[in-house]
Amino acid sequence: MQSQSVQFSYEFFPPRTPAMTRRLWRAVGQLERLNPNFFSMTYGALGSAQQISIESSIAMHQESPVPVAAHLTCTDATRDETNEIARKFHRAGINRIVALRGDSSTEGRLDGAYENAVDLVEGLKRIADFDISVAAYPEVHPKAGSEVHDLQNLKRKLDAGADRAITQYFFDADCFLRFRDRANQIGIEKPLIPGILPIHDFDKVSSFSQRCGASLPLSYEVLFKKVKHDQQSQYRLSVDLAVELCERLTCEGVRQFHLYTLNQTDMCFDISLALGADVSVFKIPSAA
Ligand SMILES: Cc1cc2nc3c(=O)[nH]c(=O)nc-3n(C[C@H](O)[C@H](O)[C@H](O)COP(=O)(O)OP(=O)(O)OC[C@H]3O[C@@H](n4cnc5c(N)ncnc54)[C@H](O)[C@@H]3O)c2cc1C
Numbered sequence: 676m677q678s679q680s681v682q683f684s685y686e687f688f689p690p691r692t693p694a695m696t697r698r699l700w701r702a703v704g705q706l707e708r709l710n711p712n713f714f715s716m717t718y719g720a721l722g723s724a725q726q727i728s729i730e731s732s733i734a735m736h737q738e739s740p741v742p743v744a745a746h747l748t749c750t751d752a753t754r755d756e757t758n759e760i761a762r763k764f765h766r767a768g769i770n771r772i773v774a775l776r777g778d779s780s781t782e783g784r785l786d787g788a789y790e791n792a793v794d795l796v797e798g799l800k801r802i803a804d805f806d807i808s809v810a811a812y813p814e815v816h817p818k819a820g821s822e823v824h825d826l827q828n829l830k831r832k833l834d835a836g837a838d839r840a841i842t843q844y845f846f847d848a849d850c851f852l853r854f855r856d857r858a859n860q861i862g863i864e865k866p867l868i869p870g871i872l873p874i875h876d877f878d879k880v881s882s883f884s885q886r887c888g889a890s891l892p893l894s895y896e897v898l899f900k901k902v903k904h905d906q907q908s909q910y911r912l913s914v915d916l917a918v919e920l921c922e923r924l925t926c927e928g929v930r931q932f933h934l935y936t937l938n939q940t941d942m943c944f945d946i947s948l949a950l951g952a953d954v955s956v957f958k959i960p961s962a963a
Contacts (some may be wrong), residue, residue, distance in 0.1 A: 681925060681951050683709060684744075684841075684868070684933045685943060688717045689724065689731040695938065699731070700738075702940040707741055709952040712931065714739065715773055715808075720744040729760060732748055733767045744808060745769050747799075748777025749789035754798060757789060759804050765948055771806045774799055774837065793828065797836040809833070811840035811867055813854035817888040833865045836958070838867070840935045844872035846892055846916070846922040869924055870936040873942040874899070874913040918949045925950070 678842040685706050690696040716732040719725045732745035745764050749757050761772065776792045779785070788852065792809055799805050809832040812825055819825035828842060831941070845851055851869050858867060874880050877899040884891050902908035921932055932950070934943045948954065 680930060681921075682712050682931045683947050683950075683952060684712045684715060684931070685936050685940075686715045686717065686870075686933060687731075687735075687938050689719060689727040689935055690938070691727065699938050702936060702938050703735065703739055703741075705940045705944055706936070706947075707739055708954050709947050711741055713744050714769060714770075715744040715746060715933075718748045718775070718777070718853075719746075720751070720778065731805075732764065732769060735771050736767060742771060743769055744771035744773050744806075746773040746775060747795070748775045749792070749795040750777045750779040750784045751781075751788070753785065753787035754789055755787075757795070757954040758798060758802060761799055761805070765803045765805070771808070772799055772810045773810075773841065775810055791828075793831045793835050796832050796833065796837050800836040807837040808868075809837040809840050811842045811854075811858075812888070813842050813845045813851045813886050814890060816843075817886075822857075826861060826863075829858065830861055830863050833863060838865060839868055841868045842870045843887060844870045844889055844935060846895065846920065847890065848920055848927070850890070851924065851929075852927055856948055866931065868931045868933045869921075869928065870915055870933045870935060871921060871931060871946070873917045873946060875937060875942065879908070905911065914945050914949070915944045917942075921946070921950050 687699060689703065690699045706714070714735060716726045716728060716735060728746070732743055738744040747757065747760060764772065774792055774795045776795070784790065789798055795807065796807055797805060809829070812819070813831050815822045815825045819828070833840065842851065855867055873881065877895070881891055898912055899909065902912055934946065936943045
């Protein structure tokens, strides 16, 4: 059993090269030792990337004792195509889906596609009794009409049958706590799991955060500047900041975290250990 108090899930992305594939499996092997709640595999934006996502989710499900949640987006495929992928996951034994609208690779939604994530959740529930996670945005989705609309959209996804929401990453605990309060006020009672992004590369995170509407505290810029030329100190700083953020959240009752691994696990491993994950009780799966 993992630590009684705090539980973890870890998100990976599909590998595109043999070297990336090797890194993914090393990462999976390392994080399995922490007995996580589940692993998740993101869904690529384009055709070939989507195929690799599907294959990677199924391979992970077959190779790892940890339950796998396959991400699935819906804007770039017809309902029938999306349903067929969901059925493929189900046939392969995957019954956890992270259901997402996705960002269309062209302008606008494809004709015949699910309209949005609410519509997708409803469609998935008609196919099988999937365990469904959806996305939530503590700092509001950049394309949302308003904060209120964004939160009501989250409620609709949960009311349609999703079991929990995983948030976009954020770096300010108060931002998540205010979001949780607002969600509770409109009657959202299902778990809201904070998405935590360890900072592997400050400049990359900084530019990506601008695009996805996540704020980086000014203090982070100052802190990372000070250790710019010292990789070990950067690593320590990233781990410390993530642990500090999660500890603040655990003080407010949060018991589950979803870590965005970027397929690099040393940092996620160290953060999880610092928060109480227990590596000593790992059960080695019996050889198939
Ligand atoms: C935990 C998590 C995992 C993710 N995994 C993946 C993944 O594997 N693959 C991937 O491609 N993306 C992924 N994303 C990104 C996600 O697909 C985008 O954020 C997408 O824009 C919205 O998806 P959604 O399911 O939240 O959409 P919805 O719930 O349908 O919408 C969320 C909010 O965004 C607004 N909105 C979104 N798109 C539009 C639009 N085009 N026009 C108007 N309003 C819009 C909605 O009005 C609503 O307020 C992930 C995000 C999170 C937080």
